[in-house]
Amino acid sequence: MPSRPLSQHPLRRRFPAVVGCLALLAAGAARAGGSDEASPLPAPPADPAATLAAALAAGDHERALPLALALHEEAEARHVEALYTVARLHGLLGRPDEAFAWLERAAATGLLGVQEVRRDEAFAALRDEARFQDLTRQIWLKGYLWLLERPERDAYQQPEEVMRLLAVRPGERVADIGAGSGYFTLRLARAVGPEGRVRALDINDLLLDLLRGRVAEAGLAQVEVAKVQPDDPLLAPASVDLILMVDTLHYVKDRPAYARRLAAGLAPGGRSAIVDFLPKPLEERPWGPPPEQEMPRAEVDAAMAAAGLVPAAVHHFLAEQFFVVYRRAEETASAP
Numbered sequence: 001m002p003s004r005p006l007s008q009h010p011l012r013r014r015f016p017a018v019v020g021c022l023a024l025l026a027a028g029a030a031r032a033g034g035s036d037e038a039s040p041l042p043a044p045p046a047d048p049a050a051t052l053a054a055a056l057a058a059g060d061h062e063r064a065l066p067l068a069l070a071l072h073e074e075a076e077a078r079h080v081e082a083l084y085t086v087a088r089l090h091g092l093l094g095r096p097d098e099a100f101a102w103l104e105r106a107a108a109t110g111l112l113g114v115q116e117v118r119r120d121e122a123f124a125a126l127r128d129e130a131r132f133q134d135l136t137r138q139i140w141l142k143g144y145l146w147l148l149e150r151p152e153r154d155a156y157q158q159p160e161e162v163m164r165l166l167a168v169r170p171g172e173r174v175a176d177i178g179a180g181s182g183y184f185t186l187r188l189a190r191a192v193g194p195e196g197r198v199r200a201l202d203i204n205d206l207l208l209d210l211l212r213g214r215v216a217e218a219g220l221a222q223v224e225v226a227k228v229q230p231d232d233p234l235l236a237p238a239s240v241d242l243i244l245m246v247d248t249l250h251y252v253k254d255r256p257a258y259a260r261r262l263a264a265g266l267a268p269g270g271r272s273a274i275v276d277f278l279p280k281p282l283e284e285r286p287w288g289p290p291p292e293q294e295m296p297r298a299e300v301d302a303a304m305a306a307a308g309l310v311p312a313a314v315h316h317f318l319a320e321q322f323f324v325v326y327r328r329a330e331e332t333a334s335a336p
């Protein structure tokens with residue numbers, strides 16, 4: 001990696017913020033000029049710095065701000081690349097302390113591609129050191145958090161609409177399985193209120209620690225953060241009114257067995273909501289699950305049905321994911 005700029009980094013290439021920002025800007029300009037037809041996005045300005053200078057000279061601050069942000073991001077990407085190159089050179093010259101110091105600076109500045117750092121031969125001599133492993137864990141966490149929390153996510157995730165349709169009531173007991181950084185946990189906690197309970201469950205210690213900190217900071221005593229097993233959410237029998245799994249079930253290997261555990265954890269009248277990625281080729285959506293984790297909705301329906309759960313509501317408004325709420329077959333006729 002990092003002999004290439006961060007703007008070309010796999011994560012950034014997948015979310016080309018600079019180009020995206022400039023293209024959106026250009027699209028906005030085209031619409032402002034009356035051209036609102038459904039056509040491919042216009043090319044970004046050839047010379048963003050000159051376009052920014054022109055916007056500033058014209059006093060057009062609305063137009064100038066996104067250009068300035070895009071230029072900042074590009075400069076930051078070059079900065080990260082330069083820091084990484086210095087770290088590599090120290091690694092190649094056999095100077096571990098300097099290599100660590102520069103790698104840490106690159107990480108603090110925005111280095112995201114952990115796999116490439118781990119595989120980089122320039123750091124072969126450092127790989128077994130605790131400092132390297134700790135650093136690469138921190139880089140992984142930063143990249144993962146960026147995927148979960150980047151501003152573009154709200155646009156495709158529509159969390160408020162998802163929450164509205166989940167119709168969580170104050171006092172309910174909810175399990176957020178694969179809670180991650182708490183994107184939905186915190187919303188669920190507010191929806192159940194102080195009388196309710198949210199079990200925020202995950203298998204990853206780094207994310208669990210981060211989430212514990214966020215929950216404590218927000219003073220949400222109704223949230224319990226706990227580690228679970230990859231094949232078992234460790235739900236007590238009939239203990240929750242709602243299970244939510246967002247972008248998590250596709251990680252589970254034996255989904256029929258897992259669905260049985262979900263069903264066993266549901267209290268009478270309970271529901272289990274699954275939101276997960278619609279299968280798409282990686283070329284179309286490089287940030288989605290890899291092909292080996294692809295999980296068509298029909299497969300989830302079958303696993304749930306074998307556990308006695310059937311779709312009670314199917315929502316189609318999410319562009320990237322399916323969203324299905326399952327209930328016990330015998331309870332669907334009487335469900336509100």
Ligand SMILES: C[S@@+](CC[C@H](N)C(=O)[O-])C[C@H]1O[C@@H](n2cnc3c(N)ncnc32)[C@H](O)[C@@H]1O
Nearest residue numbers: 148178179180183202203204230246247248251
């Ligand atoms: C793509 S993230 C989604 C996080 C969160 N639900 C959200 O919407 O932001 C998937 C999360 O599921 C966790 N995870 C993966 N496999 C799991 C399993 N078998 N049980 C519980 N959590 C799991 C991961 O550690 C990660 O935090």
